Amino acid sequence: MMIWTNMAIPNGLFRTLTFEVATAGVNWTNLNEEIKESGLFLPLDPSPKALIGGVVATNCSGTNALRYGTMKDYVVNLTVVLADGSIIKTRHRPRKTSAGYNLNSLFTGSEGTLGIVTEATLKLAIIPDSFSVATATFPTIRAAADAATKMIRSGVPLAALELMDDAQMGVVNKNGGAGGRMWQEKTTLFLKFSGTKSSVEDNVRLARHVAKAFRCNTFEAATDQKEMDSLWAARKQALWASLAIRPEGTQIWSTDAAVPISRMAELIQACKERAEKLGLVTSVLGHVGDGNFHQMVMYDPRSPEQVQATKKCVEIMMEKAIEMEGTVSGEHGTGLGKKHCLxxxxxxxxxxLMRAMKNTLDPMWLLNPGKVFDE
Amino acid sequence: MMIWTNMAIPNGLFRTLTFEVATAGVNWTNLNEEIKESGLFLPLDPSPKALIGGVVATNCSGTNALRYGTMKDYVVNLTVVLADGSIIKTRHRPRKTSAGYNLNSLFTGSEGTLGIVTEATLKLAIIPDSFSVATATFPTIRAAADAATKMIRSGVPLAALELMDDAQMGVVNKNGGAGGRMWQEKTTLFLKFSGTKSSVEDNVRLARHVAKAFRCNTFEAATDQKEMDSLWAARKQALWASLAIRPEGTQIWSTDAAVPISRMAELIQACKERAEKLGLVTSVLGHVGDGNFHQMVMYDPRSPEQVQATKKCVEIMMEKAIEMEGTVSGEHGTGLGKKHCLxxxxxxxxxxLMRAMKNTLDPMWLLNPGKVFDE
Structure with a gap:
């Protein structure tokens, strides 16, 4: 892995620095480990296994997107192999440019259908001085979602704002708990704060104030690294817990949608009600600060009724997201499964228009054919 | 003008809110006037005459880009008329999305060559609590540029960081001064700070410390609105002063480039020296926090020698920017004049690849033909 750092530039809250990743096969967690002495990091938080090439191809994000945006915000230039075998570089390394079409944003998130990314020059963010993590439990999912919306609307500066519903908290407990403890099986908000020590303290106070106004049952905050890891553990292990505790032979269908934040509570509520009517075991887990959430549906692939009900449940979620002027994918992409929704x-x-661009760049549909839309 | 606000969402330092602009013909200063009661604003700072459609087409920026980015960072969706007369909408209104290709970024900055933008849904930023403006004069342009680079690299949170060289300060004085005063004819940095009252005070202190380390002659700061306007006036009126004082019959050739900030001082210095050798009257004015600066060359269009020398001067600037891994346009775009440089x-x-996309979207080259690249 060749990394070459040469400049630090500020961008909003965080200082950024460009560096060059020699290959698309660099793992982002290894990258952050390698550069941590510089005080900078790539602030996305996707799966720990993700590689830079994939992160670019999917416009990756994760729990940090609320504060730091998604991968498109970190690409300075790309080296891309096109379908005809030619190799292009999208740009040089200026911080700001208005020269020609924005090819960085065209390839970022195109799911490998327009070219193969082999190299990327990226911005980095400065590692904040101080952190805090808090959790708050609520009597209803509506109260939690409304509290989340209120925190966002009133401008509480949060680094992350995640929600897990009572069912998802139950899943964590069934898996033996997380962070060395069992959890209340109530809808829970997970909050991260970062910045200077005094601003973090101020912001925890503001968030607590909003949570209380929405009748939270509990509000716990930590600044000690061990306690923070423990509080965040239930969120971090949620997906693995779901996979671990499912009865043998069952599968988890994990999907996501994103809507204007004003509609998010309504969408989550509606999806949960419909899933219950369909007799499904579901849980909700979301990057609610971005109006983006995941629904996980457990189903037995050997039962045609359950498969049918699960498909119906996902379709309803997609239709409602569209009705609410949202998108059928906040961060999972389109792939094969959501082509008809897109x-x-x-x-x-x-x-x-997208198909015409695909035809131009890859007339023989060699690159990841059949993804995003049909030929 | 129809504006429809419905949600506030945070994004790094600034809270953002989406709203809908009914027509591309809305002037951005009128827009900000109309929405100011909401506590939000479109934070770009292009020419006061710019309209939303043009701001999108050129991926506009200005002195606020250092903190707030450029127009591409504010587009949620666009309505676009394509060359065949069909009308598309790029997206709905999700805050985050990974569904399909990023058409927002394709049309933003495409200089009207791919479609005509008729409507835009935009993010807005929260108006900061407190502001300050400072100016610092330096013995040499190198010292000023180095101080600017140091401020950026050491992470001083600035809202704007602009440079005017001694020649440009002289131009302001020749035009009768600005902000009710005459100015020292020395290279001057213009700084803006915004945030909470205490953070603004801290940041002014940090900037003053760096300026002193680079042997600034003077450092003046103001927080009173009238004094701030007075300090910022020379920067604000720079272009108009250049136009006003030029001898009858002469023209100003204003061009820009952007390079990695580590190379900026070197590029400015090299451009000034070459202009002097060519016997030209030039001045430098820059968004130096972005590694982006403008050179203004005065020439007499009736003199073939001067026209030739001016062209040569601009070419040298472009060649050097490319050598330094920068771009031939940080914010002015490509148009007709920089096609060969691009x-x-x-x-x-x-x-x-760009041309292939143009051919696909506009096979008859009806839209702004001949701009950005040749057919």
Whole structure:
């Protein structure tokens, strides 16, 4: 792995620095480990196994997107192999540019359908001085979602704002708890704060104030690293807990949607009600600060009724997200499974434009064919 | 003008809110006036005459780009008329999305060559609590540029960081001064700070410390609105002063480039020396916090020698910017005048890809034909 650092530039809250990643196969956690002495990091938080090439191809994000944005915000230039075998570089290394079309944003998130990213020059963010983590439990999912919306609207500066519903907290407990403890099986908000020591303290106070106004049952905050890890553990292990405790032979269908934050509580509520009516075991887990959440549905692939009900449940979530002027994917991408939803979301003209671009860049549909939309 | 506000969402330092602009013909200063009661604003700072459609088409920026980024960072969705007369909408209104190709960033900055933007849904930033403005004069342009680089590298949180050289300060004085005063004819940094009252005070102190370390002659700061306006006036009126004082019949050739900030001082210095050798009257004015600066060359269009020397001067600036891994346009775009420079910057393969996209979206080259690259 070749990394080459040469400049630090500020960008909003965080200082950024460009560096060059020699190959797309660099793991982002290894990268952050390697550069930590510089005081800088790539602030996305996707799966620990993700590689830079994949992070670019999917416009990755995660729990830090609320504060730091998604991968598109960190790409300075890309080296891309096109379908005809030619190799292009999208740009040099200026911090700001208005020269030509924005090819960085075209390739970032194109799911490998337009070219193969082999190299990236990236911005980095400065590692904040101080952190805090807090959790708050609520009597209802509505109260938790409304509290989350209020924190966002009133401008409490948060680094992350995640929600897990009572069912998901139950899953964590069934798996033996997390962070060395068992958890209340109530809808829980997980909050992260970062900045200077005094600003972190101020912001925890503001968040506690909002949580109380929405009748939170508990509000716990920690600044000690061990306690922070313990408080964040339930969130961190949520997906693995779901996979670990499912009865043998069952599968988890994990999907996501994103809507304007004003509609988020309503969407989560509606999805949970419909899932219950369909007799499904589901849980909700979300980057609610971005109006983006995941629904995890457990189903037995050997039962045609359960498969049918699960598909129906996901379809309803997608339709409602579209009705609410949202998107059928906040961060999971389109792939094969959501092609028909994307068509509904954007309409045939907009998809037609994307397809025309695909035809131009890859006329023989060699690159990840059949993803995002049909030929 | 129809504006529809519905949600506030945080994004790094600034809270943002989406709203809908009914037409691309809305002036951005009128827009900010109309929405100021909401405590939010569109934080770009281009020409006061710019309209939203043009701001999107050129990926506009200005003195606030250091803190707030450029127009691409504020587009949630666009309505676009394509060359075949069809009308598309790029997205709905999710805060975060990974569904389909990023058409927002494709049209933003495409200089009207791919479609006509008729509507935009935009993010807004929260108006900061407190501001300060400072100016610092330096014995040499190198000292000023180095001080600017140091401020950026050491992470002093600045809202704007602008430079005017001794020649440009002389131009302001020749035009009768600015802000009710005459100015020292020395290279001057213009700094803006914003945030909470205490953070602004801290940051002014940090900036003063760096300026002194680079032997600034003077450092003046103001927080009173009238004094701030007075300090900022020379920067604000720089372009108009240049236009006003030029001898009858002469023209100003204003151009820009952007490089990694580590190379900026070197580039400015080299450009000034070459301009002097060519016998030209030039001045420098820059968004130096972004590694982006403007050179203004005065020339008499009736003198073939002066026209030739001016062209040569601009070419040298472009060549040096490319050598330094920068771009031939940080914010002015490509248009007609920089097509050949863009080709040099990006190479025929990358330009070929852009041209292929143009051919796909506008096969008859109806939209702003001949701009950005040749047919």
């Amino acid at each position: 068509l509904k979301e954007l309409g045939p003209e907009t998809i037609g | 080709l040099k910057e990006l190479g025929p393969e990358t330009i070929g």
